[in-house]
Amino acid sequence: VAIAHDDAPSPTLILDAGTGIRSVTGLLGEQAFSGTILLTHLHWDHVQGLPFFHAGDHDDARVRLLLPEQEDGAEATSVLARSMSPPHFPMEPDQLRGTWGFATIAPGEHELAGFTVLAREIPHKGGRTFGYRVSDGRSTFTYMPDHCPTSLGTGPDGYGEYHPAALELGAETDALLHDSQLLTLAELAAEGRFGHAAADYAVELGRHAKARRVLLAHHRPDRADDALDALKQRFADTSGVEVIVAAQDTVLQL
Ligand SMILES: [Zn+2]
Ligand SMILES: [Zn+2]
Numbered sequence: 001v002a003i004a005h006d007d008a009p010s011p012t013l014i015l016d017a018g019t020g021i022r023s024v025t026g027l028l029g030e031q032a033f034s035g036t037i038l039l040t041h042l043h044w045d046h047v048q049g050l051p052f053f054h055a056g057d058h059d060d061a062r063v064r065l066l067l068p069e070q071e072d073g074a075e076a077t078s079v080l081a082r083s084m085s086p087p088h089f090p091m092e093p094d095q096l097r098g099t100w101g102f103a104t105i106a107p108g109e110h111e112l113a114g115f116t117v118l119a120r121e122i123p124h125k126g127g128r129t130f131g132y133r134v135s136d137g138r139s140t141f142t143y144m145p146d147h148c149p150t151s152l153g154t155g156p157d158g159y160g161e162y163h164p165a166a167l168e169l170g171a172e173t174d175a176l177l178h179d180s181q182l183l184t185l186a187e188l189a190a191e192g193r194f195g196h197a198a199a200d201y202a203v204e205l206g207r208h209a210k211a212r213r214v215l216l217a218h219h220r221p222d223r224a225d226d227a228l229d230a231l232k233q234r235f236a237d238t239s240g241v242e243v244i245v246a247a248q249d250t251v252l253q254l
Contacts (some may be wrong), residue, residue, distance in 0.1 A: 017047050148179070
């Protein structure tokens with residue numbers, strides 16, 4: 001997800017670096033990227049686009065990459081290099097062209113790329129994961145692409161309980177982008193162990209937190225367009241919150 005200020009010609013804050021980050025190069029024209037990349041966690045689907053982000057891997061790029069403080073206290077570059085180094089990959093993070101800085105970030109409030117960002121640890125699976133609430137003082141955007149409810153099988157309709165950090169990040173936000181990898185209770189039972197949430201949970205969390213919009217995202221890789229169209233229909237009449245099925249190139253004006 002790439003975020004730009006209202007008056008800025010291009011994004012300065014990028015949330016996560018999966019393969020979708022390649023398309024941010026197109027948003028920048030011929031310009032190198034100058035700004036912050038903020039990672040929620042280190043799973044493959046959130047970092048693998050990094051070396052293919054041409055506007056970042058550029059002689060004129062100025063990039064600050066931040067990732068959650070690790071439980072073992074490891075430095076940011078060494079954590080990234082665990083998946084981005086030989087024999088897994090031909091190069092290491094510090095071989096990216098341009099000026100790059102790597103650091104860890106703690107839970108709490110931070111000023112990043114002219115935005116106020118609240119970071120909170122949220123339940124996922126396999127490594128520390130943060131959710132973020134980004135504000136420019138007028139609008140807020142909440143980002144929780146990977147988040148599973150606590151106590152699967154409990155809570156409203158059996159989709160799980162709301163975690164206090166998820167509620168705090170999503171409180172009265174203008175847009176809540178949330179994990180929607182799973183669609184049914186049966187999928188949740190079979191695949192919930194991977195740390196993802198069901199669409200109904202995401203929508204109900206949004207309603208509960210009084211979010212204005214919920215963007216369902218992080219679709220299961222085999223979910224084709226028809227399935228996403230059906231998802232859109234399913235929540236078309238949801239009251240109290242607008243439900244958007246997010247896709248690549250979705251643009252939101254807040
Ligand atoms: Zn993940
Ligand atoms: Zn993920």
